[in-house]
Amino acid sequence: MNLIGNDRVSLGVCYYPEHWQEADWENDLQRMLASGIETVRIAEFAWNLIEPREGSFDYAFFDRFLDVAEKTGMQVVFCTPTATPPAWLTKKYPEVLNATMEGVVYQHGFRRHYNYNSPKYQELCRRIVGRIAAHYASRPCIVGWQIDNEFNCETAEFYSESDSSAFRNFLKRKYRTLDALNAAWGTVFWNQTYTAWEEVDVPRATPTGRVNPHRRLDFFRFISDSVCRFAKMQSDILRRYVKKGDFITTNGIFGNLDSHRMTEESLDLMMYDSYPNFSYCPALYHEEDPTKDRNWSRHLSEVRSISPHFGVMEQQSGANGSMEMMAPVPKPGQITLWTMQSIAHGADFVSFFRWRTATMGTEMYWHGILDYSGRENRRLAEVRDISQKLKKMEGIAGSSYEAQVAVVRDYDNIWNGQADVWQRDLEQASIWGLFQACQHTHTPFDYVYIDHCSKKTLDQYKVVFCPHLAILTQEQADILRHYAEQGGTLVFGCRTAYKDINGCCVTEPLPGLVGSLAGVDIPEYTAVAPDIGSVTALWGDTSLRTILFNDQLAAADGAEVLAEYQEGYYQGAGALVHHRIGEGETYYFGSVFTAETARVFLEKLGVAEPYSGIISAPQDIETAMRRGEKDGESRRFLFVLNYSGEEQMVMLHRKLRNVYTGSVENGEQTLAGYETRVYEIMG
Numbered sequence: 045m046n047l048i049g050n051d052r053v054s055l056g057v058c059y060y061p062e063h064w065q066e067a068d069w070e071n072d073l074q075r076m077l078a079s080g081i082e083t084v085r086i087a088e089f090a091w092n093l094i095e096p097r098e099g100s101f102d103y104a105f106f107d108r109f110l111d112v113a114e115k116t117g118m119q120v121v122f123c124t125p126t127a128t129p130p131a132w133l134t135k136k137y138p139e140v141l142n143a144t145m146e147g148v149v150y151q152h153g154f155r156r157h158y159n160y161n162s163p164k165y166q167e168l169c170r171r172i173v174g175r176i177a178a179h180y181a182s183r184p185c186i187v188g189w190q191i192d193n194e195f196n197c198e199t200a201e202f203y204s205e206s207d208s209s210a211f212r213n214f215l216k217r218k219y220r221t222l223d224a225l226n227a228a229w230g231t232v233f234w235n236q237t238y239t240a241w242e243e244v245d246v247p248r249a250t251p252t253g254r255v256n257p258h259r260r261l262d263f264f265r266f267i268s269d270s271v272c273r274f275a276k277m278q279s280d281i282l283r284r285y286v287k288k289g290d291f292i293t294t295n296g297i298f299g300n301l302d303s304h305r306m307t308e309e310s311l312d313l314m315m316y317d318s319y320p321n322f323s324y325c326p327a328l329y330h331e332e333d334p335t336k337d338r339n340w341s342r343h344l345s346e347v348r349s350i351s352p353h354f355g356v357m358e359q360q361s362g363a364n365g366s367m368e369m370m371a372p373v374p375k376p377g378q379i380t381l382w383t384m385q386s387i388a389h390g391a392d393f394v395s396f397f398r399w400r401t402a403t404m405g406t407e408m409y410w411h412g413i414l415d416y417s418g419r420e421n422r423r424l425a426e427v428r429d430i431s432q433k434l435k436k437m438e439g440i441a442g443s444s445y446e447a448q449v450a451v452v453r454d455y456d457n458i459w460n461g462q463a464d465v466w467q468r469d470l471e472q473a474s475i476w477g478l479f480q481a482c483q484h485t486h487t488p489f490d491y492v493y494i495d496h497c498s499k500k501t502l503d504q505y506k507v508v509f510c511p512h513l514a515i516l517t518q519e520q521a522d523i524l525r526h527y528a529e530q531g532g533t534l535v536f537g538c539r540t541a542y543k544d545i546n547g548c549c550v551t552e553p554l555p556g557l558v559g560s561l562a563g564v565d566i567p568e569y570t571a572v573a574p575d576i577g578s579v580t581a582l583w584g585d586t587s588l589r590t591i592l593f594n595d596q597l598a599a600a601d602g603a604e605v606l607a608e609y610q611e612g613y614y615q616g617a618g619a620l621v622h623h624r625i626g627e628g629e630t631y632y633f634g635s636v637f638t639a640e641t642a643r644v645f646l647e648k649l650g651v652a653e654p655y656s657g658i659i660s661a662p663q664d665i666e667t668a669m670r671r672g673e674k675d676g677e678s679r680r681f682l683f684v685l686n687y688s689g690e691e692q693m694v695m696l697h698r699k700l701r702n703v704y705t706g707s708v709e710n711g712e713q714t715l716a717g718y719e720t721r722v723y724e725i726m727g
């Protein structure tokens with residue numbers, strides 16, 4: 045059973061009753077239901093319809109819509125409308141608006157122009173959320189609630205006056221004294237010492253645009269804290285009214301937000317907005333990127349790390365578009381492919397964006413299932429076909445994505461890296477390289493956020509990669525040590541543990557808190573200069589091309605150098621050190637994990653192609669397994685996804701049940717361009 049109350053994956057759609065004639069509603073809902081769409085999401089931008097003037101509430105519009113939903117048997121996800129404050133509100137209370145770093149205040153006319161910290165905005169949000177919940181929550185058609193819409197989309201930085209004073213309060217809570225803040229931010233450098241709290245501000249424009257990096261890191265933490273509090277304020281109100289069994293969620297994962305914390309504090313599950321067709325928009329197209337829409341599997345893995353069973357609130361069903369961006373329509377098969385991609389990665393509910401394309405406004409080119417006229421079309425036929433497939437996929441909802449490999453991330457390092465290329469470039473290269481290698485060797489992996497991890501979390505994985513945890517706390521180092529000592533294989537990349545929690549560099553020999561765990565000492569390190577490009581390291585007979593950075597490693601007693609750099613002034617220095625510890629082992633690699641290097645690690649550590657006894661597939665195919673249980677029996681479902689427009693051949697090494705057709709298949713199978721299959725593993 046999933047959170048939507050089904051034991052199968054169900055479909056929804058985003059619908060905007062306010063964009064259409066009331067006379068169309070019933071017919072629209074009937075057509076949706078006939079197409080297998082059982083839930084609509086509504087009202088996320090509709091504040092004015094409920095509070096057209098300050099303090100004057102009118103519930104009639106959505107009452108009438110919910111009547112139609114109940115008459116037709118449609119389920120509803122109702123949203124709080126706080127992403128788009130009304131014009132009357134921002135005009136009267138300009139302090140609710142966000143501003144640029146230079147202090148230019150954003151104005152009405154788009155969306156997400158508010159700030160989270162204005163006491164006035166919080167007061168008005170509390171009131172509208174309370175009124176909406178009190179009035180609508182008992183309606184039988186409502187099954188869930190969405191808070192706001194895409195926190196931190198459009199902008200993830202906040203510089204209003206309310207933010208400045210809230211930042212000061214955040215810092216007072218955190219540091220208590222100015223001396224502690226000055227020490228944490230290293231303000232003695234360049235005479236930045238604060239002598240009164242009023243002098244402390246959100247980062248402001250400077251001659252180079254750069255600010256004290258420790259202040260910036262705390263600023264990102266503060267933004268995340270602000271969103272989490274804002275979401276909690278709303279969910280606390282909703283919880284007082286929502287019917288038993290109705291869920292609370294929000295949609296999208298964006299920058300400067302600890303979505304794990306927000307979910308733990310305020311949500312029943314996280315929902316994602318998945319638009320893989322971005323990779324085919326001419327303005328964003330990268331010929332050399334081999335992953336394209338498949339890269340959304342990486343995003344979906346991020347969502348899964350927040351909610352192992354998540355929903356997709358907005359699944360692409362038409363061309364992306366804005367006045368600035370023209371884009372292709374999903375090709376036949378791609379809506380199914382992207383829907384199955386979401387489900388393969390853990391989605392238990394998929395809602396398309398949107399039913400009919402808007403005829404006006406900023407998003408009139410952002411296409412939904414139907415075009416402007418609402419006439420029957422190929423995309424709706426494909427949605428109908430998806431719903432038929434899902435009916436046959438019973439038992440998948442609530443099942444879990446299988447992975448033996450984990451890649452460790454954490455928010456402090458992501459935020460630290462935003463302004464620090466000594467971390468960011470390495471991290472991005474490795475995240476990308478590991479993803480590609482895992483995809484191309486059909487090796488499912490999970491992201492694990494170490495700042496939301498207990499000692500037990502890592503136990504389920506055979507191999508755990510820690511690409512470049514520059515900032516590492518003692519508690520986190522202990523989690524990693526525990527995992528290795530219990531029998532795990534831990535793989536570090538360069539530049540590990542060289543910073544403390546404030547983002548200041550440590551004075552211990554590198555790699556700081558993991559030196560004894562990894563059996564490594566790093567007497568010297570260097571970025572790889574562009575004139576050199578890469579330095580070869582030899583691991584047995586395998587040569588690794590190391591790029592961007594080289595930690596030059598020495599092995600401590602009991603550890604062993606497995607690979608040495610082959611060129612340049614540090615020829616012969618260690619590039620890879622292996623250390624046995626307890627029941628397990630660590631590898632410290634002195635560089636980044638490119639796709640080629642990551643592949644070598646996956647293969648040498650014996651975790652590549654975990655399903656090779658079941659299926660052999662070419663690179664263009666992604667495979668994923670969901671494992672569930674029905675009536676005490678374990679059931680496994682293998683997803684086979686063809687991202688290319690060309691036919692692809694896969695080889696089944698045993699009999700598998702094709703869930704879509706019910707037939708048993710074995711041996712060579714040809715998948716058409718963009719075709720997907722779901723197989724149940726028998727026996």
Ligand code: GAL
Nearest residue numbers: 193194197317358397407410
């Ligand atoms: C999402 C957003 C929707 C719509 C959609 C298409 O980011 O939640 O409201 O804007 O993208 O642009």
